[in-house]
Amino acid sequence: MKKLIEFKNVHISLENEILFEDISFSIYEGERFMLTGKNGSGKSLLLELIALGYTNDLKSRYKGLVVTGHIYDENGQDLLDPKTERSISYVTQTEDFYRNSTLYKEAEIACHGSGQPLNEDKLDQLLEAFELTRKKHQKLKNNLSLGEGKLVHLLTRILQLGSSKILLLDEPLNHLSFRNSKVFNEIMLQEIVNNPTLTIVMVSHCRAISFVNKSMEYNYKIGCMEEREYKSYDCFE
Ligand SMILES: Nc1ncnc2c1ncn2[C@@H]1O[C@H](COP(=O)(O)OP(=O)(O)OP(=O)(O)O)[C@@H](O)[C@H]1O
Ligand SMILES: [Mg+2]
Structure with missing residues (x-):
């Protein structure tokens, strides 16, 4: 499988808090996972860094933000550099x-x-x-x-x-009716049939999505990203 994104020793901290400590992990082509974690743990920040880079706008919005390390794309370009071109579709929170x-x-x-x-x-x-x-x-x-x-x-x-090879979804179901959440799930399943290598990272607290097959969460105790089973409860059936 082709490596599309590689986090290498990424350290993210705010004025009074370390959000991610020296994380290294990769996202491969065709992977589709839920990025989970408690409110305020830095999920949106992580997606924005991938989608737009370590921009001045981000630095001014997040007080005391410091990001070190690298987020490489498939060509070895650093996505933390806002000037790096990227073909990523990004749904913001x-x-x-x-x-x-x-x-x-x-x-x-x-x-x-x-x-x-x-x-x-x-x-x-x-x-x-x-x-x-x-x-x-x-x-x-x-x-x-x-x-x-x-x-x-x-x-x-x-x-x-x-x-786009990569779709980043930050809480896409917020404010959606149950009907439209179900429609969105069905549309994504069809998109994946049309493009089986589409890579998806979705932040959500929803447990009914069936187009992702695992979840990832930062484990504070050991300081690394951990893969977990994503159990969909099929309540859209
Ligand atoms: N301007 C800001 N906007 C958002 N978060 C900020 C800002 N300034 C500081 N923070 C802090 O940055 C941290 C990470 O925020 P982020 O929005 O990435 O969390 P999150 O995991 O997406 O949370 P949620 O599940 O509530 O959406 C939080 O602890 C928050 O308190
Ligand atoms: Mg968020």
């Missing part, structure tokens, strides 16, 4: 749109950003699946509930998947 934009334009921007034209048929299918068709050309500002906002963010990232 709290989404941020160009609020003057429309859903359609957001989808176009997301696709162009990942170097591909918008597949409008696929957009229409996703809108129908999530019951959002009526919102397609509406302005996003003052027009979306929290759950609808999350769905717009999710579907723009799903549209990017044609050109």
Whole structure:
């Protein structure tokens, strides 16, 4: 299996707290796992470092943040360097749109950003699946509930998947109805059928997802990432 991401002696600390101490582990092509851990343990921070690098924005948001070590991509480039190019689709925990934009334009921007034209048929299918068709050309500002906002963010990232090898999902089910959580699970299962090597790291506290097959959690006592069984309770059945 091809190694897509390699954490090498990564140490992450805040002003008064060590979040990860000297972790080394790899993520291989086609792996799909849940990154678990208690609230505030640094899961979102870890995904953002992979997706965007050790940016000045991150340094200013997290007080006293210090990150050392390396996160290598498959070509040996360091993903901690914000200038390193990456083909990663990233669903953030709290989404941020160009609020003057429309859903359609957001989808176009997301696709162009990942170097591909918008597949409008696929957009229409996703809108129908999530019951959002009526919102397609509406302005996003003052027009979306929290759950609808999350769905717009999710579907723009799903549209990017044609050109991304890696999908990072930070609590994608937040604000979603039970129905739409189930639809999202089904859409992801289909994406994996279409692209079996798609690699997924998902942060969630949900136990009903069936497109991941294990979980990873940082073990503070021994200072390393530990693999665990992910048991899905099939409550979407
Ligand atoms: N501006 C900030 N935004 C978020 N977390 C911050 C910030 N500044 C400091 N922190 C601290 O950074 C640590 C890691 O936060 P992070 O958001 O990565 O945790 P998390 O594991 O994703 O938590 P959750 O499960 O609640 O989403 C937390 O202990 C938090 O207190
Ligand atoms: Mg988080």
